[in-house]
Amino acid sequence: MLPILYVLLGLFRPTNENWQIVKQYLLTDYVLGSAKLVLFTGFFAALLGVVLAWLVVGYTFPLRRFFRWALVLPLAVPPYIAAYTYSTMTSYTGFIQSTLRNQFDIKLPPGTIEIMSSKGAIFIMTLFLFPYVFMLTRTFLERQSASYIENARLLGRSRLSLFIKVVLPLSRPAIISGVMLVVFEVFSDYGVASYFGMQTVSTAIFQTWFGMYDVDSAIRLAAWLLIVIIGLFVIERFLRRNRQFNATTSQSRPLKPQQMKGIAAWGATAFCSIIFLLAFIVPLTQIIVWTTWTYHKIWRADFIDLMVNSLSGAAIATAVIMIIALLSARTARMLSSSLAYGVSRLMTAGYAIPGAIVAIGVLAVFIALDQRLSTVYEWLGKGEGALVLSLSLSMLITGYIIRFMATGYNAIESGYEKLPRVYTEASRTLGRGNTKSFFKVELPLLKGAVITGFILTIVEIMKELPLTLLLRPFNFDTLATRTYQYAIDERIYDAALPSLLLIGISLISVLLIVRLEKEK
Template identity: 70%
Template sequence: MKTTLLPRSAGRHINGWTITSVIGAAVVLLPILYVLTGLFRSPNENWDKVKQFLIADYVLGSAKLVLFTGFFAAFIGVVLAWLVVGYTFPMRNFYKWALVLPLAVPPYIAAYTYSSMTGYTGVIQATLRNRFDIAVPPGTIEVMSARGAVFVLTLFLFPYVFMMTRVFLERQSASFVENARLLGHKPLSVFVRVVLPLARPAIMAGVMLVVFEVLSDYGVANFFGVQTVSTAIFQTWFGMYDVQSAMKLAAWLMLAVIGLFMFERLLRRSRRYAGAANRSNPLKPQQLKGIAAWGAAAFCTVVFLLAFLAPIAQLAAWSIQHGGTVWRSDFADLTVNTIKGAGIGTAIILLIALLSSRAARMFDSPFMQALTRLLSAGYSVPGAIIAIGVLAVFIALDEQLSPLYAAMGKPEGSLVLSLSLSMLIAGYVIRFMATGYGALEAGYEKMPRAYSEASRTLGRSSLATFFRVELPLLRGSLLSGFVLTFVEIVKELPLTLLLRPFNYDTLSTRAYQYATDERVFDAALPSLLLVLIGLVSVLFILKPERS
């Protein structure tokens, strides 16, 4: 009897859909794996100096930033989530969705905005001096420090924790909280003994997103002079012109990210959380009265003012006062570059995501599920790591293609792909594949399989079923994936700074360059446009809640 290593249905699974998924996963993983090989490369002289004199400070700076930002973001996010879910107070329905809006403001834009606002000549100290005759001691409210970096990152990243915790509590906490209240537990006891343990998975998921964002950050840390591993990668690459040492730093940072991810999964694996309530039995909020009600509203207002209204108002004022100089320069070119890069990257991402999500739908096997999950790996990897991996892979491709370049009349050793927009697009595809794939995967999960099965029963081919039945039903998911991915690419800073072609600037890179050159007023208009684009993404996410 003849035996085979593969099941009989394996041949059916190897088709265009599967091959596309494999290629997509390889594209995502190859640069990341290439970076990890840096751990095994022989160190050079620069690496010895970095390891001896600098790496301890870089690691300590990253650890402090992650620890304090994660703690304060978790505290603010969880408290706000419990307030808007568990209680009724003035403007509660507004803050229920408005407290997510700070996600529209890139932290590096908030960094230089608050730096100028809180400086000696900024609007805050100037108003206190000129109108109220109050002199603020030097350094009291200025944010140009590690504390300022924590302040900015906390304010503009806490919505991750808030959003995930709020949704979890709305759907899963009703019976537990109501039973605790019936048993006579005070509000603080309910929060500490019921809400916190129950919402731990959502809290940890939100905190991990904050941690990944902090580890990926370059703009805030560099602007405030905080030494982190991400800033070290930039300094080693552009300061020492040493890609090899930068790759070693990126590899160690990658190991730290993988370790954190596995640790968080291990913590969640040891416990099981079951929901005792569903959407038909939501948690009934208690009515706050008097000082408690206005205190909750005041807390939400202060956070919303600091995390959204104040920086937006300041950017708008600067844009009105000084935006003319930016409009008269190369602002149109910046906008075209931004839209072109983000548009091409988004189109490629959605194409691969569409084919891969369909393959996972057709062949629901552990292999396909693992393969499609690999497509999302890039989102948890800092942009600086992806940039180094992509650069190394493209340089290797140029070396392999050098005979072809010579035949085309180009000088020996020419770098064609490594100096093109293609390298930046590849970085975008790897970094943000998870955004497009997640939207389309959610669209397929909402689509009953009976529709596709009925089409096949009526004699239509798999391809015809895809175009005639599935694709029209995925129209909303495609739009959602396009908007979310496009906006993420437009706001991306570290990846764009590292991989952009020569003399290729976008709104994000130019805004950051203006800010680092202390031309804050010129940076206001491109920054405000980036924030408005980000608002489109956030409002798209919040559309079901506001309707």
């Protein structure tokens, strides 16, 4: 929590001349840009996710079983990769317009397809983030809504009335949870907004830091963004303060879908197919084609170093996260107190905070540590005012640990929830101590949760862009940063190979989630 608290304290520091300029001329545009992106993306992602979830849960139609898991796959494509892919495909020289001109002699007027805009950013973010809402809403409807929906059908509700009057109110907790994840991702985004030239608070933090070289103003911007995110939490909790969603019976069964026939059935298949093609198949196919054009040039000696950097940094951070997660989850389980639960929640708060904010807080703390250790550095011959910790890989790894502690901890906590206490108690009764009981009894039974948490965490770290851009040591590139650099330099085809590797790694994570959900 220390870096996050350091950012919040930035609100109470004296302002400088740069902040007055930002406040007077730029802040309004930054805030409006972020608000527009968050509101519209959240609305359209919720709409798309809920409609698709209700289709695959409530009805049977051709390819329904396929779409049930396939519509989660767009999560494997990072939005910033989708942004440059679609912008290049839809440009004047891109595949779409060139095919229309050369094959069908159709010339579109300039500006007909305009992806490089705020509307394009909303389109990209919606298309590649809606699976959060889809996945949570689908799971909720499948497991907890059968009796309510079947009763509504027996009482004569039409399809539209059933959706509006029963499905939407019933699914509200799942919808809100999914939308909050989308909102956090949009607030955290830097790649899409930067590439499309949008003014958002995240891009403002980078511009203030690297354009004005003013860390204090960047911290102040980050603090205000953090206040907004905390405010969203408070508002969401306030709206749910007197609402409880409880089943009237302990028996639950899966919802039996209703048969769709004729035009309605094929219309549902067509709708799901279009979304799946746009959100996964089209960008993936285009990136594979570009990779075949450029991999001979890109796959050189330093690309191996790039992969080693990505894997080593992510693996070290993930290993530390899993060790801390095991220790803290076991402590919270043994103590069973509200204090232990509260501390564990605070430990995982970094996941809800944009990477740029975490990065600024970590940098500020590490610079303060270097100042405290300056006499030690002089004694070691590093020179006066040397920056050792704040120019090292350890700072980046610390940022990863704070940002992604939640993925590792939640996996371990979920594993402990399925592990009866009687096993540990039996081990203690038979003479084993606390430590031996953990290694001999608990850890073998938690193996699946540990592996799941490790894979999910390492994939999330490898995809992270803004935090890596801000905290990486000099000449330390990862697949995510190299992809972004190629895209910013308009070397789109060169960016295809690292993009394809990132999508492949992300795909492993998404398929793992699907498999684990199926096993449950």
